[in-house]
Each structure stands twice: as C-alpha cells, then as structure tokens.
Amino acid sequence: MRTRAIALEDRGLLIANFYGSTQEGDLTAPPNCDGFGRVRHFRRATNPNWPPDPLPIEPACRALGLEARDSIRAQVFQIAACNWRCWYCFVDYRLLSADQRYAAFLTPKELIDLYLKESDRPLVIDLSGGHPDLVPEWVPWMMQGLRARGLDRETYLWSDDNLSTGFFWKHLNSEDMDLICDYSHYGRVCCFKGFDGLSFSFNTRAAPNRFDRQFELMERLLRLGLDLYCYATFTTPIANKTGEPMARFVDRLQQLDPNLPLRTVPLEIGIYGPVKDRLHSVPSVALDNQYRAVEAWLRELETRYSGQELNKPITEVPLRHQRHPKAEKSEPRGQNHVLGTL
Numbered sequence: 001m002r003t004r005a006i007a008l009e010d011r012g013l014l015i016a017n018f019y020g021s022t023q024e025g026d027l028t029a030p031p032n033c034d035g036f037g038r039v040r041h042f043r044r045a046t047n048p049n050w051p052p053d054p055l056p057i058e059p060a061c062r063a064l065g066l067e068a069r070d071s072i073r074a075q076v077f078q079i080a081a082c083n084w085r086c087w088y089c090f091v092d093y094r095l096l097s098a099d100q101r102y103a104a105f106l107t108p109k110e111l112i113d114l115y116l117k118e119s120d121r122p123l124v125i126d127l128s129g130g131h132p133d134l135v136p137e138w139v140p141w142m143m144q145g146l147r148a149r150g151l152d153r154e155t156y157l158w159s160d161d162n163l164s165t166g167f168f169w170k171h172l173n174s175e176d177m178d179l180i181c182d183y184s185h186y187g188r189v190c191c192f193k194g195f196d197g198l199s200f201s202f203n204t205r206a207a208p209n210r211f212d213r214q215f216e217l218m219e220r221l222l223r224l225g226l227d228l229y230c231y232a233t234f235t236t237p238i239a240n241k242t243g244e245p246m247a248r249f250v251d252r253l254q255q256l257d258p259n260l261p262l263r264t265v266p267l268e269i270g271i272y273g274p275v276k277d278r279l280h281s282v283p284s285v286a287l288d289n290q291y292r293a294v295e296a297w298l299r300e301l302e303t304r305y306s307g308q309e310l311n312k313p314i315t316e317v318p319l320r321h322q323r324h325p326k327a328e329k330s331e332p333r334g335q336n337h338v339l340g341t342l
C-alpha cells in the first residue's frame with residue numbers, strides 16, 4: 001500500500017479526489033483545491049450525552065495565538081491509502097485503496113499552491129486519510145514547503161495516525177525527525193480503535209493483537225516529545241462488561257503517561273454516507289454500546305483525577321516528554337489575519 005501511495009523521487013503523494021465520491025455527499029461545502037481538498041468545520045460541541053471535542057481547536061488556537069472558540073475550519077487533504085477498513089470510516093473504501101482512478105500524485109508544493117489559490121483559506125491544514133503514516137515523509141515535506149513560503153507560523157499543521165505502522169522510524173531520517181520535533185505549529189492525533197482487543201478487531205477488522213501494537217507505537221511517539229493527543233472509539237459488539245476492560249484501557253494509557261487519559265478524547269461514531277452500505281454486517285447494538293462505554297470511561301476518569309485536572313484545557317495537560325508544553329505562543333490575533341478569518 002505504501003509503495004502505491006508515494007513516488008519518492010518526485011516527492012509525489014497519492015491524494016484522494018473527492019469529486020464523484022460518496023464522501024462528497026456528506027460535505028457541507030463543495031470540495032476545493034481542484035477536488036483534492038475539503039474544508040472541515042471542527043466543532044467542540046457533540047451530542048448532549050457525549051464529552052466535548054476540543055481537537056484540534058485548542059492546540060491550533062494556542063499555536064496561532066487565537067482567542068478561544070468553539071469551532072475552527074481546517075483545510076483537509078487525504079492520502080488515498082489505508083491499511084485498515086474500519087466499518088465506521090466516513091471515507092469511501094475506494095479512496096483508501098491507493099487507486100489512481102480516484103486519486104493523483106501531488107507534491108507538497110502543489111498542495112500548498114492549491115491551498116494558496118483558495119480565497120478564504122483556513123489556518124489549520126489537516127493531513128488526513130487514509131493513514132498518513134503509510135507515507136510519513138508527508139509531514140516533514142509539508143513543513144519544509146510551508147516554511148519555504150513563510151507560512152510555518154501562519155498556519156497550524158495537524159496530522160492523523162491510526163497507530164498501526166511505525167513507518168515514522170523506518171522511513172524518516174534524523175533530519176526529518178528533528179524538523180518534526182522542532183516545528184512548533186504542529187500537533188498529531190493518534191486514534192485508538194477500541195478499548196480492548198475485541199472492540200478493536202470488531203472496528204478495524206484487524207487481528208486483536210494489533211490492539212497491543214497501538215500502545216507500543218504510542219509509547220515511541222511520546223518519547224519524541226511531540227505535542228500529542230489521542231482519540232478513542234468505543235463501538236463494540238458486546239454491551240455488558242465494559243467496566244473492567246475500560247479500566248484496563250485507562251490503566252494502559254496511564255502506563256504510557258500518567259496524564260495521557262486527559263489528552264484522550266472519546267470520538268462518537270455517527271453514520272455518514274459511505275457507512276450506510278456497510279451497516280448490514282454490523283450488529284445494530286454496536287452504536288448504542290458506545291454510550292455505555294463512554295459512561296465507563298467517564299467514571300474511570302472521575303476516580304483517577306481531581307475536578308481541577310479534569311477541567312484543564314487539553315493543551316495544558318503536561319506530558320512527561322513533551323518538548324513544547326507551552327509551545328512558543330504567537331501574539332493573539334484579531335479577525336483580520338492575512339490568511340483570512342476562521
């Protein structure tokens with residue numbers, strides 16, 4: 001999948017094109033950047049029975065020196081490859097298959113050119129997918145491109161990681177890694193696909209032992225000192241007995257870092273266009289079960305942290321190895337920023 005998603009000599013990355021996709025039907029605005037981009041509105045508010053989601057709103061606002069807010073726009077690009085097939089993925093599977101009929105090779109320079117051609121540019125650039133770590137070069141190449149245009153402090157770079165590959169260490173050189181570690185306007189969100197081996201394999205169709213691999217990779221990323229956050233999805237086929245596995249899940253997060261659960265956001269699974277055709281093979285209780293699981297998650301956090309700790313902004317939760325606990329704040333900006341308003 002990696003070899004089909006990257007052209008190393010030309011710095012080409014296989015980027016999904018949304019035109020004609022089922023995902024396009026879920027977009028609130030037409031695709032931009034000639035079909036290779038979309039603008040996503042990240043919102044803090046969720047359903048009333050679900051914890052709010054501050055990602056990437058708070059990390060981006062802190063880095064860019066923006067006032068606190070409840071939503072933020074992001075320019076999203078998707079690598080057209082993923083090694084997993086989560087049943088709830090809101091991306092068409094054909095946009096995950098490294099299929100050049102639905103994607104094209106673009107360099108980071110070309111992506112930034114497309115971004116700069118847009119009239120109302122978001123300040124957040126989200127490298128999504130698919131699974132961006134299949135092509136870990138994407139992050140440092142984008143950083144180099146943004147820096148070359150003088151945009152590295154004007155934008156905030158955000159990338160996803162499904163914690164499956166470890167290509168970060170296999171394919172990046174020390175120069176790339178140093179750039180990523182030193183780039184102040186960057187955050188990475190790592191997604192745990194379940195809270196135990198059963199829910200993990202149910203969600204991803206991958207082997208249950210790959211659940212353990214997620215923790216190993218997360219530990220290695222934490223040691224780098226990046227500004228890291230986590231998502232966790234809680235859909236599961238079995239409703240009862242969520243309490244004990246959830247307690248073990250929180251134990252394991254805390255073994256990686258005592259505060260990691262406070263940087264972990266439960267992600268509510270909803271049904272988008274591409275998911276509808278897959279629902280026939282999913283037990284209908286799986287979606288309902290995530291609400292029982294999130295109650296168990298919240299109970300665990302309440303027993304382990306004080307109210308003050310639980311109410312801390314997610315960006316202020318310290319991690320043992322973090323390099324930029326208060327990363328080089330920019331001066332607060334008004335609404336008339338050079339790249340447009342959010």
Ligand code: SF4
Pocket residue numbers: 082083084085086088089090091096129130131162
């Ligand atoms: S890991 Fe992410 S991109 Fe890949 S199938 Fe799962 S939800 Fe979709």
